[in-house]
Amino acid sequence: MRPLTDEETKKVFEKLANYIGRNITHLIDRPSDPHTFRLQKDRVYYVRTSIANLATSISRASLLSMGTCLGKFSKTGKFKLHITALDMIAPHARYKIWVKPNGEMPFVYGNNVLKAHVGRMGDDVVEHQGCVVYSMSDIPLGFGVTAKSTAEVRRQDPTGISAFRQSDVGEYLREEDTLFS
Helix, strand or coil: CCCCCCCHHHHHHHHHHHHHHHHHHHHCCCCCCCEEEEEEECEEEHHHHHHHHHHCCCCCCCCCCCCCCEEECCCCCCCECCCHHHHHHHHEEEECCCEEEHHHHHHHCCCCCEEEEEEEEEECCCCCCCEEECCCCCCCCEEEECCCCCHHHHHHHCCCCCEEEEEEHHHHHHHHHHHHC
């Protein structure tokens, strides 16, 4: 495991900022419980600093993972958030969409959020920004990108797309063989 380079850090922070904005400081500035970002193979982990220091005694070939996997760098150098990052971004999300019970299963099966499934939506949601999708009982189901602003969603027809799915909790089952390897 190694620390991220400046370029890698910039890409990770840009992706996180798309979902949590300035709340990214809540992940970084934690004096009582310092955390750090580490890279193992092509995956980025968010790990407690004390544990990261202890992991230096384990060889890179033997270490599989530690901490929370935020995402993965592709071969082209782009950073993609994994569903495992949901616990990090959900409490700090800027934009939120709640889906009705009849829209939870379609979303968890990998579909986009339709207007007919939107239970409520933040008043200040803008177009093409990262959002977290919740059930009506405030359970985070995944995250995506808003397709329209709040005002446009209210005017669109029920079959129109309100948010594009990027990741959902159903991936734990659908992609269990590739999620952590």
